[in-house]
Amino acid sequence: MSSTLQDLVNRAVFYSTEVQTHFGALISDAEWEVDFSSDPHLTFTSADGAVLRTRPHLLGSESDREKTWLWGWENVNDFPDAVVGLSHEVRKFGAAEEVTELTTPEISLDEELALRLTLASKEATDNWAHYPAAAGAGTTVWLLVEAAEIALPTPQVKVSVRALMQGLTQTTVTDHRAAIESYVAKRGIPTADLPEGGMRMLFADGSADLSFDDQRRISNCDLNAPLEGEAAEQFAAAAGSTGTPTEAAASSRTPGSASAPAAEEAAAPAATAPSAPAPAPVEEPSRTETQPVEEPAAEATPTAETQADDAAEPAAEAADASTQDKQPEVEQSAGDEPVEPAAAKTPIEEEPAKEAKPKKKGLFSKLFGR
Structure with a gap:
């Protein structure tokens, strides 16, 4: 094809x-x-x-x-x-x-x-x-x-979320969902399905819940750290019945939100x-x-x-961020430091x-x- x-x-x-x-x-x-x-x-x-x-x-x-x-x-x-x-x-x-x-x-x-x-x-x-x-x-x-x-180290939730937010400022990405599916496959990051077509990315140190609009663009990303609750169970299951989350992350390929209305906050991904x-x-x-x-x-x-x-x-x-018509904003659970990527050029x-x-x-x- x-x-x-x-x-x-x-x-x-x-x-x-x-x-x-x-x-x-x-x-x-x-x-x-x-x-x-x-x-x-x-x-x-x-x-x-x-x-x-x-x-x-x-x-x-x-x-x-x-x-x-x-x-x-x-x-x-x-x-x-x-x-x-x-x-x-x-x-x-x-x-x-x-x-x-x-x-x-x-x-x-x-x-x-x-x-x-x-x-x-x-x-x-x-x-x-x-x-x-x-x-x-x-x-x-x-x-x-x-x-x-x-060669990259073990995937980490904040690093990966930052890569997603920064990547959207570098060039035109027409299908966010397909781009993320390619990324998690390359990085060996486990995922779980969420209601209404969402996706959860699973890491040893946390998780990121992604929502998409009807054009397959990221509409929201909820970053949660540390890994706990349902996400921890899903990560352990992805690792195998005897594997720990840390062991699962170490076995990955190598070694990383946002709602549209708050584009001003996410439009300057860090770096x-x-x-x-x-x-x-x-x-x-x-x-x-x-x-x-x-x-x-x-x-x-x-x-x-x-x-x-x-x-x-x-x-x-990085390419001109003006090529994007909107950017998602990162939501993070209380107590976590925010992911604040800075403008790229x-x-x-x-x-x-x-x-x-x-x-x-x-x-x-x-x-x-x-």
């Missing part, structure tokens, strides 16, 4: 949001360097000297000058297969699913396109972290990133979303000839700040941060000519 680009975005958005939050916490305030040789690597170095070496895959690039996205598999820079190989897998997936955006070499940009193509690529390849890196001359290179350290490092002003290279590019003052992405519940803020995939169009942050170095060790 064929898919649309929107179908892929729906299936990827919430899981990607949680991974980006976790990834952002790992590389907050780090300087970065990428090498597109036959042994490609993207290295982040923190202020205290800690180094995270990751494996990057070039998906594609967006050009501010030409206002287009160019897929990595078109490979006008003649990068080795180790760099662009995964982008070919995306193209093959797109051909099988009849998603023309994944098989068209160059596409006119809109404000969400780079992010949406990256989300679709995550669903196609099962690689869930990404990094938009400034290559200079108005070009941003979008990378999928692999590293053992990016400092990283954006693409700002490119240094250099002469724009041609698409077919490689040029040396160095980014002495590019800002690292993603960044994250520690929250009261130790959940990191989201990373680089797009990795494509960088906005000034509310608080001054130090500039981060970015460097391409391999020439890039897009």
